Amino acid sequence: MKVDVLVAEIGSTTTVVNAFHNVESGDPVFYGQGQAPTSVLEGDVRVGLNSAIEDLKKQKGLTELTYKEMLATSSAAGGLKMTVHGLVFDMTARAAKEAALGAGAIIHYVTAGKLRETDLKKIEDIKPNLILLAGGVDYGERETALYNAEQLSKIPYKAPVIYAGNIENVEEIKLIFNDRKLYIVDNVYPKIDELKVEPARKVIQEAFEEHIIHAPGMEHIRDLVTGHIVPTPGAVMECTKLLYEKLGNVITLDVGGATTDLHSVTEDSEEISKILISPEPKAKRTVEGDLGVYVNRLKVIESIGEENIREEFEKEGFDFDEALRNYIPIPDTKEEIALAERLTLEAVLRATERHGGRIRYVYGPSGRTTLAEGKDLTQVKYIVGTGGALVHLPKSRRIMESITSLNETGLLLTPSKNAQILIDNDYIMASLGVLSLRYKEAASKLLEKSLNIKF
Numbered sequence: 323m324k325v326d327v328l329v330a331e332i333g334s335t336t337t338v339v340n341a342f343h344n345v346e347s348g349d350p351v352f353y354g355q356g357q358a359p360t361s362v363l364e365g366d367v368r369v370g371l372n373s374a375i376e377d378l379k380k381q382k383g384l385t386e387l388t389y390k391e392m393l394a395t396s397s398a399a400g401g402l403k404m405t406v407h408g409l410v411f412d413m414t415a416r417a418a419k420e421a422a423l424g425a426g427a428i429i430h431y432v433t434a435g436k437l438r439e440t441d442l443k444k445i446e447d448i449k450p451n452l453i454l455l456a457g458g459v460d461y462g463e464r465e466t467a468l469y470n471a472e473q474l475s476k477i478p479y480k481a482p483v484i485y486a487g488n489i490e491n492v493e494e495i496k497l498i499f500n501d502r503k504l505y506i507v508d509n510v511y512p513k514i515d516e517l518k519v520e521p522a523r524k525v526i527q528e529a530f531e532e533h534i535i536h537a538p539g540m541e542h543i544r545d546l547v548t549g550h551i552v553p554t555p556g557a558v559m560e561c562t563k564l565l566y567e568k569l570g571n572v573i574t575l576d577v578g579g580a581t582t583d584l585h586s587v588t589e590d591s592e593e594i595s596k597i598l599i600s601p602e603p604k605a606k607r608t609v610e611g612d613l614g615v616y617v618n619r620l621k622v623i624e625s626i627g628e629e630n631i632r633e634e635f636e637k638e639g640f641d642f643d644e645a646l647r648n649y650i651p652i653p654d655t656k657e658e659i660a661l662a663e664r665l666t667l668e669a670v671l672r673a674t675e676r677h678g679g680r681i682r683y684v685y686g687p688s689g690r691t692t693l694a695e696g697k698d699l700t701q702v703k704y705i706v707g708t709g710g711a712l713v714h715l716p717k718s719r720r721i722m723e724s725i726t727s728l729n730e731t732g733l734l735l736t737p738s739k740n741a742q743i744l745i746d747n748d749y750i751m752a753s754l755g756v757l758s759l760r761y762k763e764a765a766s767k768l769l770e771k772s773l774n775i776k777f
Contacts, residue, residue, distance in 0.1 A: 328389040329753035332396040337370040340753040345764040362398045362539030395554040405431040409457035417510040418456040421522035423607045426556025458488035471498045486510045557755030568777040572704045577711040579616030582673040590698040608677045613669040666711040674725040679735035702737040708746035748772040
């Protein structure tokens with residue numbers, strides 16, 4: 323059997339391959355999926371990739387499986403580690419952070435203002451794959467970004483640098499970083515109250531593709547992968563952008579064992595845009611590192627309150643202690659499934675609260691003023707669920723519907739009850755995100771099938 327495209331999702335623990343056929347026809351097919359333990363730590367990613375292909379062959383009863391192209395997403399080898407440095411945290415530092423997160427990066431450190439010796443030490447200890455340097459609107463303040471560039475150039479660890487700051491500094495920045503890889507992109511904050519993050523996001527993903535092939539265990543990835551290699555969260559964002567093109571304002575919830583990611587591609591309502599304190603990116607991603615439903619299950623239980631969850635379990639006739647003691651990544655018993663669903667509900671609620679904006683009331687001499695801060699999700703038409711928990715748990719739809727009641731207080735800018743719930747039934751959104759970079763129409767049609775909706 324020969325398929326058109328294999329997409330490998332190389333995770334920190336598991337490698338999944340998704341096979342797609344007829345991608346250049348009007349009726350592309352999701353052929354099947356195989357998985358195996360990731361082998362990056364063994365020193366060669368090809369072992370896990372080949373084992374996942376063997377698993378797919380076994381499921382399909384094949385003795386041979388070949389492909390025309392292989393694409394990949396990856397969160398292995400530590401993912402895309404970045405540090406971000408700007409001028410004012412609420413302006414350029416935040417804009418740079420939005421660009422990095424939207425591209426699928428893991429932000430390990432953010433600074434605002436001039437770098438100190440302690441900052442430089444932390445950066446050196448982190449050993450980021452990329453450093454994003456911003457600062458100053460175009461033709462505005464110049465000194466901080468140039469000072470930070472000089473300081474960063476002294477660190478022995480020569481990570482590639484992306485400069486996305488004041489355009490007036492470009493020539494000096496080139497001179498300062500003449501001994502390392504440097505990417506120059508448009509300013510992420512070119513004017514007051516204007517964000518421009520997409521050019522930086524695009525370059526971050528390109529830089530990731532260059533870097534990942536040199537990471538330990540990943541050196542041979544190009545022996546198999548013939549096309550794009552994208553950070554897995556960045557691929558989910560690409561898929562969410564495709565959904566926006568087809569459906570309008572949308573959010574994607576991706577609940578995993580270690581984190582919960584929320585991707586939104588939305589326009590502000592006219593009412594909220596008039597009172598918004600500072601601009602938000604159209605495409606935004608947040609990562610909640612304390613809301614994983616397996617690795618971080620104890621933190622999620624703490625968020626709920628152990629006594630509260632015990633009481634809930636007693637009412638349902640379940641043994642909380644037994645469920646927690648036997649809890650595994652893929653729950654099996656009724657108690658384990660009940661626990662996974664309760665943890666997923668908490669992760670979804672808290673992640674949406676943190677991602678969505680808020681209404682604030684400020685009192686002054688002229689009376690009360692109404693302001694808005696953060697991302698406006700009130701215009702969201704579709705709530706999409708992906709990740710193992712939201713794809714496989716029986717109550718996933720009900721869990722996702724719960725976020726539409728968050729804004730009943732009137733203080734949160736979260737989706738209304740009119741939003742439609744969609745599930746990534748084939749669990750292929752990350753693969754379709756990278757597939758869309760080359761075969762957009764095929765990715766769109768395959769997404770329709772997985773979500774069970776007609777665009």
